[in-house]
Amino acid sequence: MRPSNALNAFLSLRWKFFLIVAAVVILMGVLSIVLGSTMNEALRSEHDNKGAALSRNLATLAAEPILIENPVSLALLLADAKDSNREVVYAFVCDRRGEVISHTFAGPVPPDLLASVRAGPDGAGKSSRFQTEKGLVADFAAPIMDGSIGTLHLGLSEMEVENRIGRTRKHMLLVTAAFLLVGLLLSLGVGAYLTRPLNELIVAAEAIGGGDLDRKSRVTTRDEIGLLSAAFNKMGDELRAYRHARNEAEKSLRRAHDELEQRVKERTAQLADANAELESFSYSVSHDLRAPLRGIDGFSLALLEDYSGKLDETGKDYLRRIRGGCLRMANLVNALLQLSRLSRRELRREALDLSGVARAVAGELLESGAERKIEFVITPGIRVQGDATLLHAAMANLFRNSWKFTAKQDNPRIEFGRLDQDGKHVCFVRDNGVGFDMQYADKLFGAFQRLHSTAEFEGTGIGLATVKRIIHRHGGMVWAEGEVGKGATFYFTLGEGTS
Amino acid sequence: MKDKVILLVEDNADDEILTLRALMVNKIANDVVVARDGAEALDYLFGTGCYAGRDTSVRPQVVLLDLNLPKLGGLDVLRRIRSEESTRTLPVVILTTSNEEEDLVGSYSLGANSYIRKPVDFDQFSECVRELGMYWVVLNTTPAS
Numbered sequence: 087m088r089p090s091n092a093l094n095a096f097l098s099l100r101w102k103f104f105l106i107v108a109a110v111v112i113l114m115g116v117l118s119i120v121l122g123s124t125m126n127e128a129l130r131s132e133h134d135n136k137g138a139a140l141s142r143n144l145a146t147l148a149a150e151p152i153l154i155e156n157p158v159s160l161a162l163l164l165a166d167a168k169d170s171n172r173e174v175v176y177a178f179v180c181d182r183r184g185e186v187i188s189h190t191f192a193g194p195v196p197p198d199l200l201a202s203v204r205a206g207p208d209g210a211g212k213s214s215r216f217q218t219e220k221g222l223v224a225d226f227a228a229p230i231m232d233g234s235i236g237t238l239h240l241g242l243s244e245m246e247v248e249n250r251i252g253r254t255r256k257h258m259l260l261v262t263a264a265f266l267l268v269g270l271l272l273s274l275g276v277g278a279y280l281t282r283p284l285n286e287l288i289v290a291a292e293a294i295g296g297g298d299l300d301r302k303s304r305v306t307t308r309d310e311i312g313l314l315s316a317a318f319n320k321m322g323d324e325l326r327a328y329r330h331a332r333n334e335a336e337k338s339l340r341r342a343h344d345e346l347e348q349r350v351k352e353r354t355a356q357l358a359d360a361n362a363e364l365e366s367f368s369y370s371v372s373h374d375l376r377a378p379l380r381g382i383d384g385f386s387l388a389l390l391e392d393y394s395g396k397l398d399e400t401g402k403d404y405l406r407r408i409r410g411g412c413l414r415m416a417n418l419v420n421a422l423l424q425l426s427r428l429s430r431r432e433l434r435r436e437a438l439d440l441s442g443v444a445r446a447v448a449g450e451l452l453e454s455g456a457e458r459k460i461e462f463v464i465t466p467g468i469r470v471q472g473d474a475t476l477l478h479a480a481m482a483n484l485f486r487n488s489w490k491f492t493a494k495q496d497n498p499r500i501e502f503g504r505l506d507q508d509g510k511h512v513c514f515v516r517d518n519g520v521g522f523d524m525q526y527a528d529k530l531f532g533a534f535q536r537l538h539s540t541a542e543f544e545g546t547g548i549g550l551a552t553v554k555r556i557i558h559r560h561g562g563m564v565w566a567e568g569e570v571g572k573g574a575t576f577y578f579t580l581g582e583g584t585s
Numbered sequence: 586m587k588d589k590v591i592l593l594v595e596d597n598a599d600d601e602i603l604t605l606r607a608l609m610v611n612k613i614a615n616d617v618v619v620a621r622d623g624a625e626a627l628d629y630l631f632g633t634g635c636y637a638g639r640d641t642s643v644r645p646q647v648v649l650l651d652l653n654l655p656k657l658g659g660l661d662v663l664r665r666i667r668s669e670e671s672t673r674t675l676p677v678v679i680l681t682t683s684n685e686e687e688d689l690v691g692s693y694s695l696g697a698n699s700y701i702r703k704p705v706d707f708d709q710f711s712e713c714v715r716e717l718g719m720y721w722v723v724l725n726t727t728p729a730s
Contacts (some may be wrong), residue, residue, distance in 0.1 A: 231623075369685070381600070387708065412705060
């Protein structure tokens with residue numbers, strides 16, 4: 087039996103089981119009904135055979151009293167046949183002409199019986215049935231001496247056999263009905279019994295699916311469902327172990343995270359302390375270095391002015407050199423102070439016309455060194471997001487750098503512009519100065535790193551370090567390209583805010 | 586001009602000599618009273634301590650005040666000067682090495698009349714002192730005490 091897919095899809099296992107059992111029970115019921123009717127047929131046939139045998143036997147016995155014309159003996163024979171078998175309702179004998187010569191009836195032979203018998207076929211066998219007050223009666227005719235001297239009629243009641251058939255049928259129906267009922271109830275019960283562990287398993291699975299991993303299937307049978315349940319519980323254990331492991335991992339991760347955060351906090355505090363210390367250090371260094379410098383310079387000048395008569399040229403030259411050293415140191419201190427101040431200053435981003443800043447810086451440079459001829463090429467309209475003060479300082483340092491290293495050029499030229507590189511805006515300051523060797527490119531932006539001697543080019547070695555710090559504080563990048571004798575280009579980006 | 590005193594508050598002896606020399610070189614011949622710390626400056630102004638009994642009606646023409654001073658800092662001295670009725674209108678010029686924004690803003694907030702950063706280059710320093718003297722001692726007029 088293969089239930090259709092639709093049945094498979096919509097019926098629970100319990101109902102499927104019930105339907106299968108019901109089908110089997112109904113089939114058995116039908117079979118028993120068929121068996122019952124076959125049995126009835128057999129009963130009837132046996133009854134008929136009995137009737138035929140009885141009538142033939144009686145006909146043989148009746149031949150003698152007829153031949154010897156002994157009616158009493160014939161009547162006794164018939165009465166005996168009737169009495170010896172309670173199924174025999176009547177018996178009578180007709181002569182060749184069909185006249186009744188002997189019978190067992192209390193009165194005369196009922197005429198309708200006679201009429202019916204005469205109308206029926208001649209010869210042996212059951213001829214007809216009659217409904218009498220004693221129920222259905224079958225009439226069996228048997229010829230006496232092959233019909234040469236008459237015919238014997240025997241009436242056999244069918245009430246007995248009908249009763250038996252009726253009883254059998256009733257029992258069969260009862261048994262079938264009981265069988266059906268018991269079968270169906272049993273199938274329901276067994277279905278419930280078989281599916282109960284499955285339901286338990288389903289409930290447990292749903293509980294686990296809902297997150298209750300401690301839920302276990304309580305099925306302990308040793309059948310397939312029991313095996314399934316055991317496997318299911320094992321899976322639950324695995325899940326629980328996995329969850330436990332995961333929780334532990336999460337806990338340790340959280341611990342590690344907390345520790346890390348704590349460490350970051352500590353390090354940040356340490357860094358802040360170190361920064362504050364460094365700032366106060368550079369502040370006081372800048373301050374405290376200046377006072378003695380001023381003293382050295384002042385007294386050198388006082389010597390030069392007040393005691394010039396007592397000094398020869400060499401002495402005066404030494405004093406001038408002392409003053410020169412003081413000035414350089416003062417510049418260094420100033421640059422350091424500026425660098426430290428730029429680091430401390432809060433970054434304030436705003437829309438800024440960097441071209442305008444470049445023009446202003448160029449103007450300042452031209453004012454400070456009016457004797458120099460230099461060409462500034464500034465692309466207009468370069469707008470960025472950045473801190474005006476810091477970017478002014480950065481541009482000033484870049485321009486001053488280019489200004490310085492183009493000093494020995496015939497047609498010095500400083501260019502400010504912007505180009506697109508990989509979709510990013512990159513600003514640049516380009517000069518046609520002395521340039522530099524690319525292998526020292528990474529040293530350009532370090533504080534106090536110089537690629538040229540002080541005698542060759544003046545400088546503190548802090549300018550480009552300042553530029554780098556300002557660009558980095560904007561979240562940008564700064565780098566340089568150059569070649570000895572062919573000028574240098576300084577590129578920078580300004581992080582997110584560049585537009 | 587003789588009665589116009591300049592009060593120089595300066596703890597650094599070198600700076601003191603150089604300032605005095607710059608004044609002299611620039612022919613500003615006023616009396617210069619030098620106080621070596623903030624407390625001494627206040628003693629002079631209010632006739633207390635070592636200046637007890639001084640005629641405090643004689644007010645300096647200008648006070649040249651350094652900020653980094655022992656005992657009492659320059660800004661504290663300025664605060665005292667501005668809080669006393671007799672010295673509220675006294676011209677005070679901050680003459681300092683500091684170029685810190687805080688010091689600059691603090692000084693003006695407390696009522697400094699001027700803020701000069703001492704240049705390292707003595708030529709510039711000398712020029713600076715000359716201009717200071719010219720302005721505050723010669724050109725400027727202050728209300729009489």
